[in-house]
Structures are given as structure tokens and as C-alpha cells.
Amino acid sequence: MILKSGGIAAAIAVAFLSAGSLPVLAQEADAAQCGTDRTIDIAEMTWPSAAALAHIHATILSEGYGCDVAIVAGDTVPTASSMLNRGTPAVAPELWTSTIEDAWAKGIEDGTVVQLSDAITDGTVEGWFIPEYTQAEHPDLTTAEAVIARPDLFPDPEDSNKGRLYSCPPGWACELSTTALFDAYDMDETWNIFSPGSGGALDASIARAFTREEPILFYYWGPTAILGKYPAVQLDLGETKPEVYACNTDPDCTEAAGVTAYPSSPAVVGAASWIQDEAPVVAEYFSKVGLTNAEISELLVYGDENQADAAATAENFLRTKQDVWSGWVPAEVADKVMAALG
Incomplete structure (x- = not known):
């Protein structure tokens, strides 16, 4: 290589950057892509679908967007209460709001929480069934x-x-x-x-x-x-x-039981409002992640048949359903996630 004027100094500088600064610059680029250097803690609820979704989103945000992500234990009432009062966890990927309806509506009105999308796009299902x-x-x-x-x-x-x-x-x-x-x-x-x-x-x-x-x-x-x-x-x-x-559903109700269909309970992606303000890229991501009832039920079959935990169920979904989740993210993000999965 022919060095021009100041070439030795430039070469040393390049070597220095290559050896030390580039990782820092890469981290800064990842933080900029994620939109925040705050930890995005995602609630892993106690039921299988919400637990698997927590791991799916954690993997995409961590490997695809370079976010600092943590998965934390959760359940509907305590998670919503903590999100409303303390802004943590940052995201609840399948929050059934019917049991916290009034508090959740007030939190949205007050601007402490937001609903980024429907986690289950066609609503939850309850009812009586017979075989096809x-x-x-x-x-x-x-x-x-x-x-x-x-x-x-x-x-x-x-x-x-x-x-x-x-x-x-x-x-x-x-x-x-x-x-x-x-x-x-x-x-x-x-x-x-x-x-x-x-x-x-x-x-x-x-x-x-x-x-x-x-x-x-x-x-x-x-x-x-x-x-x-x-x-x-x-x-x-x-x-x-x-x-x-x-x-x-009220054991203290004294009226005679009546006939009614089961209501479809809303299941949303709930988030602390700071996500929208500090990490709009993450908020945009969560605005696209809804799945149908059938799609979520299908992803749970793998866990049931293989006695797999939520993390393994999420990994199987990411490996086998790229056609579904790649629509949530830019192509380069999907490539990073797939590369991380090997």
C-alpha cells in the first residue's frame, strides 16, 4: 500500500479505530436504530401464548434492532399496575384488558400507557365446541x-x-x-x-x-x-x-342465569408511553405484530407436542414462520434475526 502525506498517522488512526472504536460506534448505531439506550423490559405472562410472544419480540428487538431487552415475569393485574404507576415493564405483548378495563382506560387518558396494536387481531375466543x-x-x-x-x-x-x-x-x-x-x-x-x-x-x-x-x-x-x-x-x-x-360469572349474583354468548376479550400490545416518545422505531414495530387466533394457536402446537418452553416455542416460530414475522420489520432487520438464529 502506498501511503500519501500523513499516511503513517492515518494508518495508525485507522488501526486504532478498527481495534477499539468501531465496537463503540456499532453500539451507538444499534442504540440509534433501537431509539433508546434504556432497557426494554417485556412482560412474560403466565399463559403459553403471551409467554411465547414475549420471547419472539425480545429476539427480534435484540438481534434485529440492537435493543437492550430483558424478559420479566408478569401477569395481567400486577403488570398493568406496575406499567401504569412506574412505567415498567415497557411492553406487555398480550394484555387482556377486560379485567383492568377502568384503570387501563384512565391510564390511556392520562397518557401513562398506550395501546400499540391488537395482539390478537380477530379477538380472543371462548365458547362451547364440538369436533369438526x-x-x-x-x-x-x-x-x-x-x-x-x-x-x-x-x-x-x-x-x-x-x-x-x-x-x-x-x-x-x-x-x-x-x-x-x-x-x-x-x-x-x-x-x-x-x-x-x-x-x-x-x-x-x-x-x-x-x-x-x-x-x-x-x-x-x-x-x-x-x-x-x-x-x-x-x-x-x-x-x-x-x-x-x-x-x-359472579358467584354473588342472585338473578337467574341467562343465555349469552361469551364476549371476545380484547388482547392488546400495551406499553408504557415512554416507548412512543423515546423509541418510535420500537413503537412502530409493535404496531404491526398482531396475529390471528389461528396463527397463535398453531404456534402453540409445537410447544405442546414437543414439551417445549416459551423460548423454544418462540425460536421455532421465528425459524418456520419467517413469511409471517418478516412483514413486521425491514428486510435488513429480518436478515439479522435469521443470521442470529443460525
Whole structure:
């Protein structure tokens, strides 16, 4: 190499930059790309879909945008309370706001929190389900009333003279709502309601029926691995009546149970407002990350079938569903994430 005037000094300077300063400059570039040097703490909620989403977003923000990211334990009420009062965690990637409706609405009005997008774009699901193959054999079974009229198709293994409705484990809110509907439909003369001892027992009952291709009537919710794995059909329960549903889920309500469909609870990407102010690139990212109920249920199937934790489930999604998540980010960010995954 021919050095021009001052070339030796320039070469030394280049060597110095290469050896020491470039990592610093790279870190500064990453911070600028992320938009903040503050740690972005993401709440990992206690249910599988929200836990997996926390790890998906943490990987993309860390590897793709160079953000300083931390995953912290969370749950709906404590996470929302901390976000509203202390601005941390920065993001809750699947926050069900129905149980914190008033406080959350006030936080948005006061400017302490923001909703960046719908985490589940078509809303959460609750209701009564039957297998798709059962409905294919009996096309008229589209409503709760039609199924209730055919207890003979869903016999109770312990009392074949009646049908069986699989409810929720004792103590769960859905046990109250399902029992209330059972009463409102006057099902007790021709049906039994069965409450399994645990969520795992309910899942096992559903899995056994589908594996054997047997009819089953059951309560369930989504997004979940069960609805992702087994082709179930949700029954029409009519219109949603919020006041009736509130009474059906309140053990102290003295009014007679009524018929109502389950409301679809909003599940949003909630964030402390400083994210919008200090890291608009991150806020823009989270404005695009919504998934459908079916997409989330599908990603959970991997975790269920492989007994994988949230981190492994997230990694599988990033590896196998690049066509989905790459639409959330610029191409160069997607390339960085894929490179980090090897």
C-alpha cells in the first residue's frame, strides 16, 4: 500500500479505530436504530401464548434492532399496575384488558400507557365446541340448542342415559359461566355437567375424544394449543349480553342465569408511553405484530407436542414462520434475526 502525506498517522488512526472504536460506534448505531439506550423490559405472562410472544419480540428487538431487552415475569393485574404507576415493564405483548378495563382506560387518558396494536387481531375466543367431524356427520349441529337436543350423540361414559358437557376445573371463572349456561338451558334432565380436576385433565379428555374420533361437547378458549391441534367447531350461543355474562360469572349474583354468548376479550400490545416518545422505531414495530387466533394457536402446537418452553416455542416460530414475522420489520432487520438464529 502506498501511503500519501500523513499516511503513517492515518494508518495508525485507522488501526486504532478498527481495534477499539468501531465496537463503540456499532453500539451507538444499534442504540440509534433501537431509539433508546434504556432497557426494554417485556412482560412474560403466565399463559403459553403471551409467554411465547414475549420471547419472539425480545429476539427480534435484540438481534434485529440492537435493543437492550430483558424478559420479566408478569401477569395481567400486577403488570398493568406496575406499567401504569412506574412505567415498567415497557411492553406487555398480550394484555387482556377486560379485567383492568377502568384503570387501563384512565391510564390511556392520562397518557401513562398506550395501546400499540391488537395482539390478537380477530379477538380472543371462548365458547362451547364440538369436533369438526361430528358436525360433518350431523350438519344441523351449529347451535347450542341443536346440540342440546341430541344428548344421545354425546353420551356420558358413566351415565349413558344422559349427554355429557365438559366444563372447567373447580374454581375457574369458566366453571361458573359454563354452569350458568347449563342451568339457563335447563339441561339437567338430559345432560350431566362434568368438571375435570385440572386443566390438564380437561385437555386429556378432549385429546382422547379427538384421537378416537368420538363426539364430545366441551367448553374451551383460544388461542390455545388444543384449538390449534384439533379441528373443533364453535357453537352459536346467540348474541353477547354483557350484563347477563357479568351475572353468570359472579358467584354473588342472585338473578337467574341467562343465555349469552361469551364476549371476545380484547388482547392488546400495551406499553408504557415512554416507548412512543423515546423509541418510535420500537413503537412502530409493535404496531404491526398482531396475529390471528389461528396463527397463535398453531404456534402453540409445537410447544405442546414437543414439551417445549416459551423460548423454544418462540425460536421455532421465528425459524418456520419467517413469511409471517418478516412483514413486521425491514428486510435488513429480518436478515439479522435469521443470521442470529443460525
